Amino acid sequence: MALAIFLLTYVFIAGARLPFLKLDRPGGALLGAVLMVVLGVVTPAEVFNHSDNPARHAVDFDTLVLLLGMMLLAAYLAQAAFFRTFGAYTVRLAHTPRLLLVAVTAISAFLSAFLVNDTVCLMLTPLVLAVVEDARLPPVPYLLAVCMGSNSGSVATFTGNPQNMLIQGASGLSYASFAAYMALPALLSTAIVIAALVYLFRTQLPAKRFDPQPPPPAPDRPLMGVTLAVLVGVVGAFFAGFPMSWSALAGAVLVMAVARIEPRLILERVDFVLLVFFASLFVVVYGVNKDGWADGIRELFAPLMAGPAWRETLGFAALTLVASNLFSNVPFVMLARTWVPTLQNVELGWHVLALGSTLAGNLTLVGSVANLIVFEAARGKVTMSFMDYLRIGLPVTLLSFIVGIAVLLAEHALF
Numbered sequence: 001m002a003l004a005i006f007l008l009t010y011v012f013i014a015g016a017r018l019p020f021l022k023l024d025r026p027g028g029a030l031l032g033a034v035l036m037v038v039l040g041v042v043t044p045a046e047v048f049n050h051s052d053n054p055a056r057h058a059v060d061f062d063t064l065v066l067l068l069g070m071m072l073l074a075a076y077l078a079q080a081a082f083f084r085t086f087g088a089y090t091v092r093l094a095h096t097p098r099l100l101l102v103a104v105t106a107i108s109a110f111l112s113a114f115l116v117n118d119t120v121c122l123m124l125t126p127l128v129l130a131v132v133e134d135a136r137l138p139p140v141p142y143l144l145a146v147c148m149g150s151n152s153g154s155v156a157t158f159t160g161n162p163q164n165m166l167i168q169g170a171s172g173l174s175y176a177s178f179a180a181y182m183a184l185p186a187l188l189s190t191a192i193v194i195a196a197l198v199y200l201f202r203t204q205l206p207a208k209r210f211d212p213q214p215p216p217p218a219p220d221r222p223l224m225g226v227t228l229a230v231l232v233g234v235v236g237a238f239f240a241g242f243p244m245s246w247s248a249l250a251g252a253v254l255v256m257a258v259a260r261i262e263p264r265l266i267l268e269r270v271d272f273v274l275l276v277f278f279a280s281l282f283v284v285v286y287g288v289n290k291d292g293w294a295d296g297i298r299e300l301f302a303p304l305m306a307g308p309a310w311r312e313t314l315g316f317a318a319l320t321l322v323a324s325n326l327f328s329n330v331p332f333v334m335l336a337r338t339w340v341p342t343l344q345n346v347e348l349g350w351h352v353l354a355l356g357s358t359l360a361g362n363l364t365l366v367g368s369v370a371n372l373i374v375f376e377a378a379r380g381k382v383t384m385s386f387m388d389y390l391r392i393g394l395p396v397t398l399l400s401f402i403v404g405i406a407v408l409l410a411e412h413a414l415f
Contacts, residue, residue, distance in 0.1 A: 001039055001041055001291070002036070002041045002287045002288050002290065002291035003288065003291070005032050005035045005036055005039070005041065005284065005287065006032065006284055006285075006287070006288045008028075008031075008032060008035075009028055009029055009031070009032030009281075009284050010327065010331070011028065012024065012025055012027065012028020012029070012031075025277060026273050026274075026276055026277040026280070029276075029277050029280035029281050029284060030276060030277075030280045032280065032281075032283075032284040033047075033279070033280035033281075033282075033283035033284055036283050036284060036286075036287040037283070041287040041290065041291065042058055042283055042286060042287045042290065046058045046286065047059060047283055049061065058282055058283050058286035058287075059279055059282040059283065059286075060166070060169045060170075060282055061245075062169045062243075062244075062245040063162075063165045063166055063168070063169045063245070063278070064275055064278060064279060065245035065246065065248070065249050066159070066165050066168070066169075066244050066245040066248050066249075067116065067162060067165055067274070067275065067278065068248075068249060068252075068270065068275060069234075069245065069246075069247075069248025069249035069250075069251065069252045070115060070116050070119075070159055070248050070252075071116060071119060071269075071270045071271060071274075072249075072252035072255075072256070072266060072267075072270060073115070073227065073230070073231055073234070073248065073251060073252050073255065074115045074116060074119040074120075074123075075119075075266045075267075075269035075270060076223065076227040076252070076255050076256075076259065076266060077115075077224070077227050077228075077231075078119075078123055078269065079220065079223065079261065079265070079266060079269070080219055080220040080221075080223040080224035080227060081218060081219040081220060081224070082219065082224050082227070082228070083111075083120075083123035083124060083127070084123075084127055084219075085219045085224075086107070086111075087107060087124055087127045087128070088127065090103055090107055095209045096207060096208070096209055097135070097137050097205040097206060097207075097208075098198055098202075098205050098207070100131070100132075100135075100137070100142070101141055101142060101145055101194070101197055101198060101201070101205065102194050102198070104124075104128055104142050104145040104146060104149070105145040105146075105148070105149035105190065105193055105194045105197065106149065106190070106194070107124070107149075108120060108121070108124055108145065108146045108147075108149035108150045108153060109149040109150065109152055109153025109154075109186070109190040109193075110153060111124075111150075111153070112149070112150040112151075112153040112154040112160055112161070113153045113154065113156040113157055113160055113186065114157060114159060114160070114231070114235060115159070115160075116154075116159065116160070116161060116162065117150040117151060117153070117154040117160055117161045117370050118161070118162075118271075118274075118369050118370050118373055119271075120150050120370075121146055121147055121150050121370045121373045121374050122373050122377070124146050125143065125146055125373070125374050125377040125378065126377065128142050128143065128145075128146055129143075129377075129378060129381060133381075137205075138201070138204045138205075139378065139381060139382050140201075140382060140384065141197055141200075141201040141204065141205065143374050143375065143378055143382060143384075144197060144392060145193070145194075145197055146374050147362075147368065147370045147371045147373075147374040147375075148193045148197070148362050148393075148396060149190060149193055149194075150370045151358060151359065151361040151362050151368055151370055151371075152186060152189035152190045152192075152193050152358075152359065152362065152400060153186055153190055154186075154358055155182055155185055155186040155189060155354065155355055155358045155359065155404070156179060156182050156183050156186035156187075157175065157178065157179050157182070157238075158175055158178055158179075158238070158244065159238070159244075159248070160186075160358075161358055161370075162274075162278065162330055163329050163330050163333040163354070163357045163358060164178075164354050164358065166330070166333050166334060166337065167333060167337065167350055167353060167354050168244060170337040170340075171337075171340070171347075171350040173347065173350060174241055175238035175239055175241075175244060176238075176239045176241075178350075178351075178354075179239075181351050181408065181411055181412075182351060182354065182355070184407055184411070185355055185403070185404035185407045185408060188400070188403050188404065188407060189359060189400040189403070189404055192396065192399050192400040192403065193362070193396055193400065196392070196395060196396045196399070197392075197396075200392060223259055223261070226255060226258055226259060227255050227259075230251045230252075230254055230255050231251065233251060234247050234248055234250075234251035237251075278330070281330065281331055281334055282334065284331075285331065285334040285335055288335070289335075289338055297335070298338075298339045298342070301315075301319055304316075304318070304319060305319070305343075309344040309345050309348075310409065312343060312344055312345075313343075313345065313348060313349070313352060313405075313409065314405070316339075316343065316349060316352055316353075317352045317355075317356050317401075317405050320332070320336065320352065320353055320356030320357055320360070321356045321359070321360050321363070321397075321401055322360075323336075324356060324357045324360035324361075324367070325360050325363055325364055325367050328366075328367075329357040329358065329360055329361060329367070329368070332357060333353060333357050336353055337353070340353060345412065347412075348408065348409075348412045351408050351412075352405065352408060355401070355404045355405065355408065356401065356405075359397055359400055359401050359404060360397065360401075362393050362396055362397045362400070363390070363393045363394065363397040364386065364389060364390055364393055365384060365385075365386050365389040365390075365393075366386070367393070371389070
């Protein structure tokens with residue numbers, strides 16, 4: 001029963017539509033969670049974590065609180081026009097199309113290393129579209145720079161993307177330790193994205209100079225200053241080892257208390273649909289694990305990971321890259337996080353899972369929510385087909401993935 005519900009949920013997660021049900025990804029996940037409870041696979045007590053046994057807790061509330069806290073901080077930055085200001089002043093420094101492409105990728109990657117990448121893409125895409133339209137430049141390479149840079153940069157920290165937040169909750173690794181290993185792969189992946197986009201679009205990016213004129217931003221400087229100061233404090237608390245979820249939420253509430261803005265205006269910016277989606281997936285995947293199907297799936301792929309530690313790592317990395325596109329990265333991480341403790345090098349396994357599931361987002365148009373956000377925001381101005389994206393995403397992903405895995409193996413061998 002649990003497997004049947006999971007497969008039904010996956011139909012909607014994969015973006016498929018059934019003629020008799022008009023459900024999207026969040027709706028399909030919520031349907032799966034309710035069916036798990038109604039059909040007795042998961043009990044209400046397990047959903048609400050009422051059991052004294054942590055193994056009988058279905059929903060990872062720490063991850064949900066961390067995601068909520070970071071989304072609130074990002075919402076205050078957006079309210080203060082931080083993204084428009086930062087982006088506008090940065091692109092003014094780029095006087096050639098190629099340098100602008102480098103700048104857009106770097107901005108997206110840097111911001112996504114600390115804020116949730118989906119939020120970064122949502123805020124940057126309208127600005128980038130305005131800049132390239134004013135400069136009469138082709139929008140596709142710059143939109144790819146936003147989403148691909150965001151995916152590669154978000155590899156660096158636990159707060160870069162939702163799947164890394166899931167790994168933080170399951171692994172118990174510190175923020176500082178994770179960032180120390182993942183910063184270099186993120187940096188090199190971003191450099192590969194830049195080099196690949198500049199090369200692949202070299203004929204469409206003339207060498208002529210231009211003067212971009214985005215709409216002049218009107219930032220709320222007091223709010224921006226307070227929010228940035230609190231964000232620095234929150235990241236400092238992460239590095240100091242304080243609980244990430246409550247550090248983020250405490251920071252968000254502190255800004256809420258001192259900012260002279262009605263909280264409702266900020267709360268309305270929070271993507272509560274994403275929180276419901278996550279909570280529902282927790283219940284669905286918990287039901288699959290409870291029925292033993294997760295272990296069965298792991299045994300199915302066991303031959304791929306058999307042998308010495310290096311072969312196990314490479315097999316798990318390849319599985320992560322492929323499965324994150326087949327199942328979507330967040331559901332796969334929820335499933336695979338029960339497998340990592342069985343690997344020979346557990347810490348390396350967590351790093352590989354974070355790297356593979358995140359960089360997998362650059363492979364296909366539907367591989368990452370960030371990709372969908374960017375090209376949905378550009379609908380009517382840009383047409384991007386699955387195959388058009390794949391022709392660019394395939395070399396970018398494979399090269400950055402190979403380099404990233406090699407760096408992780410070298411880091412673990414040396415340190």
